[in-house]
Amino acid sequence: MSTTSRKRRLGRAVSIVGAGMSRFGAFADKDSRDLFVEAFQDMLDNLDQGIDVQDIECAYVGNYSSDLFEHQGHTAPIIADWLGLTPMPVTRIENACASSGSALREGIMAIASGLYDIVLVGGMEKMTSLPTEGVTDVLATAADGLYEVPAGLTFPGIFGAIATAHMDRYDTNLDHLLKVAIKNHENGALNPKAQFNVTIQSLMERRMTRAQERGQPVPEYVTEMDFLNDPAANPWIAWPLRLYDCAPITDGAACVLLVASELTHNFTDKPIDIAGTGQASGRPLHDADELTSLSAAKAAASQAYEMAGVTADDIQVAEVHDCFTIAEIIATEDLGFFAPGEGGRAVDEGRTALHGDKPINTSGGLKAKGHPVGASGVGQVAEIFHQLRGEAGERQVNNPNLELGLTHNVGGTGGTCVVNILRRAS
Amino acid sequence: MSTTSRKRRLGRAVSIVGAGMSRFGAFADKDSRDLFVEAFQDMLDNLDQGIDVQDIECAYVGNYSSDLFEHQGHTAPIIADWLGLTPMPVTRIENACASSGSALREGIMAIASGLYDIVLVGGMEKMTSLPTEGVTDVLATAADGLYEVPAGLTFPGIFGAIATAHMDRYDTNLDHLLKVAIKNHENGALNPKAQFNVTIQSLMERRMTRAQERGQPVPEYVTEMDFLNDPAANPWIAWPLRLYDCAPITDGAACVLLVASELTHNFTDKPIDIAGTGQASGRPLHDADELTSLSAAKAAASQAYEMAGVTADDIQVAEVHDCFTIAEIIATEDLGFFAPGEGGRAVDEGRTALHGDKPINTSGGLKAKGHPVGASGVGQVAEIFHQLRGEAGERQVNNPNLELGLTHNVGGTGGTCVVNILRRAS
Numbered sequence: 001m002s003t004t005s006r007k008r009r010l011g012r013a014v015s016i017v018g019a020g021m022s023r024f025g026a027f028a029d030k031d032s033r034d035l036f037v038e039a040f041q042d043m044l045d046n047l048d049q050g051i052d053v054q055d056i057e058c059a060y061v062g063n064y065s066s067d068l069f070e071h072q073g074h075t076a077p078i079i080a081d082w083l084g085l086t087p088m089p090v091t092r093i094e095n096a097c098a099s100s101g102s103a104l105r106e107g108i109m110a111i112a113s114g115l116y117d118i119v120l121v122g123g124m125e126k127m128t129s130l131p132t133e134g135v136t137d138v139l140a141t142a143a144d145g146l147y148e149v150p151a152g153l154t155f156p157g158i159f160g161a162i163a164t165a166h167m168d169r170y171d172t173n174l175d176h177l178l179k180v181a182i183k184n185h186e187n188g189a190l191n192p193k194a195q196f197n198v199t200i201q202s203l204m205e206r207r208m209t210r211a212q213e214r215g216q217p218v219p220e221y222v223t224e225m226d227f228l229n230d231p232a233a234n235p236w237i238a239w240p241l242r243l244y245d246c247a248p249i250t251d252g253a254a255c256v257l258l259v260a261s262e263l264t265h266n267f268t269d270k271p272i273d274i275a276g277t278g279q280a281s282g283r284p285l286h287d288a289d290e291l292t293s294l295s296a297a298k299a300a301a302s303q304a305y306e307m308a309g310v311t312a313d314d315i316q317v318a319e320v321h322d323c324f325t326i327a328e329i330i331a332t333e334d335l336g337f338f339a340p341g342e343g344g345r346a347v348d349e350g351r352t353a354l355h356g357d358k359p360i361n362t363s364g365g366l367k368a369k370g371h372p373v374g375a376s377g378v379g380q381v382a383e384i385f386h387q388l389r390g391e392a393g394e395r396q397v398n399n400p401n402l403e404l405g406l407t408h409n410v411g412g413t414g415g416t417c418v419v420n421i422l423r424r425a426s
Numbered sequence: 427m428s429t430t431s432r433k434r435r436l437g438r439a440v441s442i443v444g445a446g447m448s449r450f451g452a453f454a455d456k457d458s459r460d461l462f463v464e465a466f467q468d469m470l471d472n473l474d475q476g477i478d479v480q481d482i483e484c485a486y487v488g489n490y491s492s493d494l495f496e497h498q499g500h501t502a503p504i505i506a507d508w509l510g511l512t513p514m515p516v517t518r519i520e521n522a523c524a525s526s527g528s529a530l531r532e533g534i535m536a537i538a539s540g541l542y543d544i545v546l547v548g549g550m551e552k553m554t555s556l557p558t559e560g561v562t563d564v565l566a567t568a569a570d571g572l573y574e575v576p577a578g579l580t581f582p583g584i585f586g587a588i589a590t591a592h593m594d595r596y597d598t599n600l601d602h603l604l605k606v607a608i609k610n611h612e613n614g615a616l617n618p619k620a621q622f623n624v625t626i627q628s629l630m631e632r633r634m635t636r637a638q639e640r641g642q643p644v645p646e647y648v649t650e651m652d653f654l655n656d657p658a659a660n661p662w663i664a665w666p667l668r669l670y671d672c673a674p675i676t677d678g679a680a681c682v683l684l685v686a687s688e689l690t691h692n693f694t695d696k697p698i699d700i701a702g703t704g705q706a707s708g709r710p711l712h713d714a715d716e717l718t719s720l721s722a723a724k725a726a727a728s729q730a731y732e733m734a735g736v737t738a739d740d741i742q743v744a745e746v747h748d749c750f751t752i753a754e755i756i757a758t759e760d761l762g763f764f765a766p767g768e769g770g771r772a773v774d775e776g777r778t779a780l781h782g783d784k785p786i787n788t789s790g791g792l793k794a795k796g797h798p799v800g801a802s803g804v805g806q807v808a809e810i811f812h813q814l815r816g817e818a819g820e821r822q823v824n825n826p827n828l829e830l831g832l833t834h835n836v837g838g839t840g841g842t843c844v845v846n847i848l849r850r851a852s
Contacts, residue, residue: 008540008541008542009540009541010539010540010541011437011438011538011539011540012437012539012540031572033572064499065493065499067491067493067494067567068493068494068499070571071567071571072567072570072571072572073490073491073494073520073522073564073567073568074490074520074521074522074567074568074569074837074838074841074842076520076521076707076841076842077521077707077708077709077710077722077837077838077841077842078570078710078841080707081707081709081710081713085707086707086708086709087706087707087708087721087722087725088706088707089705089706089707089726089842090707090842091519091520091521091528091531091532091705091842092519092520092521093517093518093519093520094499094500094502094517094518094519094520095500095502095503095517095518096499096500102517105517106517106532106535108539109532109535109536109538109539109541110535110539112437112535112538112539112540112541113436113437113438113534113535113536113537113538113539114434114435114436114437114438114538115434115435115436115535115538116434138499141493141497141498141499141500142499142500143500144498144504145496145497145498146457146459146498279515279517280513280514280515281502281503281506281507281511281512281513281514281515281516282503282512282513283503283507283512284503284504284507287507295513296503296513299513300515411500411503412500412503415500415502415503415504416500416502416503416515416516416517
């Protein structure tokens with residue numbers, strides 16, 4: 001028998017009726033549990049019709065490594081306790097930086113299974129508890145400790161190699177990478193919850209002003225590219241990646257409330273439906289067939305498109321996993337938004353800008369909004385939820401027919417990829 | 427609205443058609459991935475009708491802390507890779523020592539949701555990579571690092587306090603605790619995969635023989651109790667718990683194959699159905715209402731009994747979470763097998779022995795079979811699967827009408843509890 005080609009359908013439709021986020025950033029006085037409570041409170045404050053929190057039947061917590069960041073395991077029941085929701089069942093989901101993307105899928109299946117009607121799904125990470133080299137070491141445990149890490153690979157090096165391969169195979173260049181950063185900072189500047197809600201332009205001007213105030217030589221920047229090409233302002237991390245090619249280290253949490261679609265009327269008249277969901281695993285990088293795309297991303301996207309009955313062209317807004325600028329370029333190719341090798345040019349032409357024809361990472365992405373790894377997947381979903389409801393404020397996509405959005409969440413070097421497609425209920 | 431009292435039902439019935447286990451023990455040359463492969467191979471070797479492994483659509487891996495034990499996160503796709511099952515979606519589930527109990531539930535829901543028909547659920551832990559004090563430290567991260575651990579509590583101390591409270595409130599005594607160990611070692615001695623497949627009686631005789639061989643004074647043990655009461659043979663760990671009251675540190679893995687019940691004919695004519703499942707969270711110990719029972723265990727059991735439409739009296743065999751001897755006594759009370767305070771006497775009277783009226787931990791339990799924490803929940807399920815199919819060998823429960831079995835899996839100090847009820851398909 002073979003069932004791998006059967007059409008996958010959920011036994012019961014599932015919708016999102018609320019979303020919340022903590023501020024993303026570096027918060028010395030907050031543990032991950034505090035951040036989760038902040039996200040939950042933000043969600044409650046913004047629910048259209050409120051909720052008796054005791055009606056939440058089950059929860060999932062995406063978290064990458066409270067173990068290594070906070071020396072705390074078994075975080076799920078702690079979250080239930082801090083939300084006042086004990087004895088609600090609660091389970092931690094870990095798939096590296098795709099932890100909360102996977103958690104969302106577990107929440108979807110929990111409702112579709114018939115076991116629960118109302119499920120909380122969140123993610124959190126407290127990363128700034130360690131110095132930068134400690135964070136790099138913890139993140140490296142998302143690669144294969146038997147083959148990759150002993151060879152000296154950490155994530156900037158891994159994505160540096162991926163970028164090099166992409167530049168070698170296609171006409172992707174250094175400017176393409178930097179333009180991803182410029183775009184995402186422009187979006188992040190419009191997101192009050194973003195860790196870097198500031199444009200590269202502003203950062204450039206700030207640097208010039210500061211030099212002047214200190215009586216130092218003022219750098220002669222005219223464009224953002226001048227600034228980004230100055231190694232003093234934007235040092236090399238792992239060629240061809242520089243500081244502004246890398247997502248920051250972030251503390252933060254995000255959550256969404258899922259309900260069985262037949263119950264959405266109890267919560268809102270603007271529900272957002274789960275139209276499709278896909279997840280796949282990929283072989284570790286040392287065994288991958290190629291470096292210029294992630295096989296798991298293509299497989300997960302294909303599952304999600306098929307379930308939703310749509311194609312890449314139908315997607316109107318997307319949050320993709322830009323842990324490094326090259327990762328966004330490859331994501332837009334793996335998702336089928338652009339042909340392989342065309343992702344860099346699409347950025348260059350402004351197609352992925354907020355008011356381009358395929359807006360990508362309107363939240364600022366991991367690059368500017370921040371990347372609290374276990375929270376990033378649900379953070380993406382929160383952004384698409386707000387976009388499809390027309391409540392994204394200054395960064396709202398200008399499309400009166402906005403209906404379909406997508407999230408693309410990657411763990412490790414593509415060991416895990418989760419793609420979810422959301423649809424505004426008509 | 428309130429849905430908390432609605433009757434919970436799965437949208438689609440789910441069955442277990444195969445189970446496998448690695449040998450449990452201390453294996454210096456094996457990582458957790460090797461152990462998982464060993465369990466998977468054992469399962470494949472024992473499937474009634476075989477399987478094309480590419481038909482497995484999805485997998486869950488219960489694992490407590492590969493992060494701290496092996497400095498390896500994101501283990502799920504590594505398992506897919508080592509099983510040759512990439513790009514199958516695979517997700518790690520972490521709820522401390524209940525990780526794979528929770529993983530089983532995710533597998534059940536994945537099938538009940540309609541998304542998948544054939545799902546692999548396993549668990550694994552590699553613990554002996556660290557010295558004992560390191561393991562104790564890692565396990566302590568399953569308690570609350572903000573309140574409990576800084577107060578000096580590690581798990582032997584926590585369960586010592588629980589035992590003290592139980593002895594204070596009821597007539598539980600030190601002999602009751604030791605008799606749990608004697609019984610579980612007797613069962614473990616009949617389990618070729620157990621870490622300690624040896625009776626206390628044998629350990630006692632071995633100690634006497636060894637003393638004689640070395641020309642040392644031979645201890646004058648007559649009964650196992652003499653041996654267990656000798657502080658030189660069974661030293662105090664945390665009063666009233668001694669060495670033989672504690673589950674060992676173990677490397678191991680276990681897995682089961684779940685399928686939609688309508689498909690079991692493709693795999694076996696002896697499927698075991700999921701009759702009921704429950705999970706609940708409990709407040710950390712510092713906030714618990716009492717020490718003599720686990721509120722999460724009672725809540726999870728109540729959910730599982732209700733779904734299965736059975737009572738505690740109907741359960742004919744059970745694997746319960748005996749991380750310490752006192753934990754087994756309390757488990758049998760929380761599950762309703764015996765009245766509160768009666769669990770110790772039930773052991774004393776032999777009621778929970780292999781051929782008693784309520785056989786508990788026929789596998790040897792965590793105490794003798796071993797406790798590779800992330801694998802223990804699925805390890806329990808594997809034992810009940812074999813018992814209900816009448817294939818448990820020398821440790822088979824002698825009941826021709828054996829039909830209903832239960833597993834009880836606890837994380838931390840009751841922060842998580844999962845109860846599953848299995849039924850032999852008639």
